[in-house]
Amino acid sequence: MSGILITCALxxxxxxxxxxxxxxxxxxxxxxxxxxxxxAGAAILHLHARDPADGRPSARPEHFMGFLPRLAAETDAVLxxxxxxxxxxxxxxxxxxxxxxxxEMASLNMGTMNFALYPMLARERDWLHDWERxxxxxxxxxxxxxxxxxxxxxxxxxxxxRGTRFEFECYDLSHLTMLRHFADRGLIKPPFFIQxxxxxxxxxxxxxxxxxxxxxxxxxxxxxxxLFSVLAAGRFQMPLVSMAAAMGGHVRVGLEDNLTxxxxxxxxxxxxxxxxxxxxxxxxxxxxxxxxxxxxxxxxKG
Ligand code: KMH
Ligand code: ZN
Numbered sequence: 001m002s003g004i005l006i007t008c009a010l011x012x013x014x015x016x017x018x019x020x021x022x023x024x025x026x027x028x029x030x031x032x033x034x035x036x037x038x039x040a041g042a043a044i045l046h047l048h049a050r051d052p053a054d055g056r057p058s059a060r061p062e063h064f065m066g067f068l069p070r071l072a073a074e075t076d077a078v079l080x081x082x083x084x085x086x087x088x089x090x091x092x093x094x095x096x097x098x099x100x101x102x103x104e105m106a107s108l109n110m111g112t113m114n115f116a117l118y119p120m121l122a123r124e125r126d127w128l129h130d131w132e133r134x135x136x137x138x139x140x141x142x143x144x145x146x147x148x149x150x151x152x153x154x155x156x157x158x159x160x161x162r163g164t165r166f167e168f169e170c171y172d173l174s175h176l177t178m179l180r181h182f183a184d185r186g187l188i189k190p191p192f193f194i195q196x197x198x199x200x201x202x203x204x205x206x207x208x209x210x211x212x213x214x215x216x217x218x219x220x221x222x223x224x225x226x227l228f229s230v231l232a233a234g235r236f237q238m239p240l241v242s243m244a245a246a247m248g249g250h251v252r253v254g255l256e257d258n259l260t261x262x263x264x265x266x267x268x269x270x271x272x273x274x275x276x277x278x279x280x281x282x283x284x285x286x287x288x289x290x291x292x293x294x295x296x297x298x299x300x301k302g
Pocket of ligand 1: 200
């Protein structure tokens with residue numbers, strides 16, 4: 001089978017520091033874990049920032065600058081900046097760092113949706129830090145806003161004006177239709193790198209049948225003009241990304257999506273998850289792609 005692209009999402013904006021001592025939140029921690037993840041085989045690093053003072057999700061450019069220079073100097077990985085940020089941030093906040101950095105790649109969320117983190121409170125968590133409980137509880141009445149106008153704006157100011165290409169985050173079938181709409185408007189050009197996102201409360205559930213159906217519809221809408229990757233939240237991460245690898249797709253792992261390495265066992269680093277999925281995909285006969293091959297495959301500006 002063909003080469004496989006591993007993305008590692010280092011920290012995200014969902015998990016909070018008291019959930020795992022291994023979640024990187026300072027600039028130095030994010031840089032060190034990113035360098036190790038790239039050495040372990042991640043060709044793309046998907047990046048969010050944190051306020052180093054308390055680990056709170058942040059979109060401030062100075063927090064991104066706490067790790068971007070080191071990642072650029074010490075890895076050849078594709079640096080993929082989130083434009084999703086977190087659902088509580090404004091679009092202007094979410095775009096501040098990407099507009100300044102003009103990255104090779106950025107994420108682009110393909111629809112407005114619920115984005116509830118509330119299930120994390122299902123079990124009593126007395127040990128949450130002061131800011132964490134209202135942060136998590138607040139998400140049960142939160143809309144993650146990605147309207148067609150927002151999407152067109154991101155495609156214009158990052159894609160057209162800065163040459164950034166995208167990881168199209170599709171949490172549901174409707175997001176594939178939205179992507180087709182923007183292709184028809186001529187605002188995006190193939191190959192389309194589609195990330196199927198499983199297990200967020202508000203998007204599709206982590207059912208294997210949903211993955212086969214997403215692929216079927218993407219084949220119909222995009223033919224040979226797309227490639228897909230899978231990420232899945234929490235304990236669904238390894239089963240669903242392994243299924244993607246077996247189907248010829250690509251994979252995303254990382255502590256943004258899942259804090260564990262096995263049932264009940266915290267991952268000690270992002271690189272541990274990269275190494276684990278690397279073993280799985282190599283056992284399936286896939287070859288892990290280096291960053292330059294990924295740049296060529298996705299048409300990145302380099
Ligand atoms: N946290 C993931 C479920 C983004 O950064 O644009 C989706 C994500 C969004 O990675
Ligand atoms: Zn993200």
